[in-house]
Amino acid sequence: MGEQIELRCRCGEVRGTVAGPSPRTVNRVVCYCDDCQAFAHQLGRADLLDAKGGSDIVQVAPATMSFTRGQQHIAGLRLKPNGLYRWYAKCCNTPVGNTLTPAIPFVGLLASALDEPRLDDVVGAPSGAIFGKFAAGEPPPGSTRLNLPLLLRAIGRLLGWRLSGRAWPHPFFSRDTGAPLYAVTVLSKEQRDALRPLCGPRAGAP
Numbered sequence: 539m540g541e542q543i544e545l546r547c548r549c550g551e552v553r554g555t556v557a558g559p560s561p562r563t564v565n566r567v568v569c570y571c572d573d574c575q576a577f578a579h580q581l582g583r584a585d586l587l588d589a590k591g592g593s594d595i596v597q598v599a600p601a602t603m604s605f606t607r608g609q610q611h612i613a614g615l616r617l618k619p620n621g622l623y624r625w626y627a628k629c630c631n632t633p634v635g636n637t638l639t640p641a642i643p644f645v646g647l648l649a650s651a652l653d654e655p656r657l658d659d660v661v662g663a664p665s666g667a668i669f670g671k672f673a674a675g676e677p678p679p680g681s682t683r684l685n686l687p688l689l690l691r692a693i694g695r696l697l698g699w700r701l702s703g704r705a706w707p708h709p710f711f712s713r714d715t716g717a718p719l720y721a722v723t724v725l726s727k728e729q730r731d732a733l734r735p736l737c738g739p740r741a742g743a744p
């Protein structure tokens with residue numbers, strides 16, 4: 539548990555840490571879903587997506603991640619009323635991570651927000667890719683079907699984090715009320731629809 543990695547928004551106002559990450563304690567996948575793509579586009583940060591529209595995500599236990607400064611710049615976005623909470627630093631529109639409600643204890647951090655040049659060494663390379671049917675161009679191998687080993691691994695991590703008491707404290711939710719600690723905006727249907735042509739396999743097609 540000695541190692542710790544830093545989280546940093548592009549401008550440096552928002553900083554945080556992830557304590558003790560290792561390939562055995564986190565779950566790293568590249569997500570090609572059109573919602574992750576839409577989030578990047580909404581923030582004007584499509585530059586952070588990979589060539590096929592993927593988002594490199596490192597899922598960690600809530601209690602291992604915390605902010606050390608710049609909390610006043612943190613905001614949440616939901617693409618629809620019951621969608622994932624997608625958190626970002628509004629000082630410079632850096633996507634930080636995504637969560638469900640704290641009942642499902644994980645924080646999916648964007649690898650691009652982690653200030654760790656040796657990320658592959660510290661947390662391991664991504665163990666797979668998911669939602670490849672939304673990828674731009676040819677889907678990455680194995681990314682279009684249900685990846686059972688990956689799913690079981692993710693569920694195993696969640697159970698482990700809960701059982702080991704690392705669901706709380708949560709960096710984005712109040713333990714007392716279960717409510718988000720930061721302001722959350724829900725996109726309107728019009729805003730959401732406007733993002734769709736930018737995302738998925740036919741992105742940019744006339």
Ligand SMILES: [Zn+2]
Pocket residue numbers: 547548549550551552627628629630631632
């Ligand atoms: Zn910033």
Ligand SMILES: [Zn+2]
Pocket residue numbers: 569570571572573574575593669
């Ligand atoms: Zn996604």
